[in-house]
Amino acid sequence: MNYLILIGAVLLGGVFVLYKKPNKLYTRLLLAFSGAYLLSVTVLHLLPEVYSHNEDEHRFHTLGILILIGILIQSILESFSKGAEHGHVHLHSNSNTFPWLLFTSLSLHAFTEGLPIHSANDNLLWAIVVHKIPIAIILTTFFLHSEFSKVKTFLFLFIFSLMSPLGYYLGETNNWIQQYHQEITALIIGVFLHISTIILFESSENHKFNLQKFSAILLGILLTIFTLH
Known part of the structure; x- marks a missing residue:
């Protein structure tokens, strides 16, 4: 069922x-x-989940480095996706050229998002689901404005929608991924920190306080606090 939810969100x-x-x-x-x-x-x-099972100070240091590496990895991916993960697509329209770098970068990002889902509670699943809906809206709008056909647009979206379920499946069944689950999750934490903070803290228009955006952010935080278990 969770696989269908992830696909359906896109x-x-x-x-x-x-x-x-x-x-x-x-x-x-x-x-x-x-x-x-x-x-x-x-x-x-x-x-907390990554650090709670470790008492070795060296291990703490290693996990921290992996989180920082995750941030750097996402920065590299965004150089190819042009920021589509956090709501910006800055590409030149060309209906004759499919944006393969965008496709590959977003697919890799979506795949890694799925890896920690099996070991987390439902909040992570729904956070990813809610994140995918506006990203899919932005991507679809971009493709249609770039004069891609609806068939090509939805083919892209459908393949993209399969990436997180694939990561979810491998995280649930692959022994190697399970063995290094904490290290992989630390990398994904870095990816999530990079994306979410850019979404939240990028400059508002004219650098003015935006009550609507602040309310949406506050709602997301409060919902997590009151539903996390």
């Missing part, structure tokens, strides 16, 4: 663009909410 975002044409403001607010939710789950669940 496809739902694409359907929204075709039939509802969501307002940019609502998409930004949903993105802010998802970033706050993802950051809260990372800080309140993933970080």
Whole structure:
């Protein structure tokens, strides 16, 4: 069932663009909410879970380094995806050239997102689901504005939607991934920290306080606090 939820979140975002044409403001607010939710789950669940089973100070140091490496890895991926993971696609439109770097980067990112789901509670699953909807909206809008056909657009979205379930499946069944679960989760924590903080703390328009965005962020944090178990 969780696999279908992850796939459905991406496809739902694409359907929204075709039939509802969501307002940019609502998409930004949903993105802010998802970033706050993802950051809260990372800080309140993933970080304690990684460190709670270790008492070795050297081990703590190693996990910290892996978190920093995760941040760097995501920075590299974003140089290819142009920031699509946190709601920005800055590519030149060209209907004759499929953006393979964007596709590969986002697919790799989505795959790694799925790896820790099996060992986390449902909050991480829903944080990723909520995060994928605005990303799918933004990607679909970009592809259609770039004059890609609907068939090509939804083929991209469908393949993209399979990446997190694939990571989820391997994290659940692969012995090597399970053996190094804490190290892999530390890397993913770095990825999540990078994405969520950029979503939340990038400069607002004219550097003004945005009450709507702040409310969406606060809602994401409070929801995580009151539902985490």
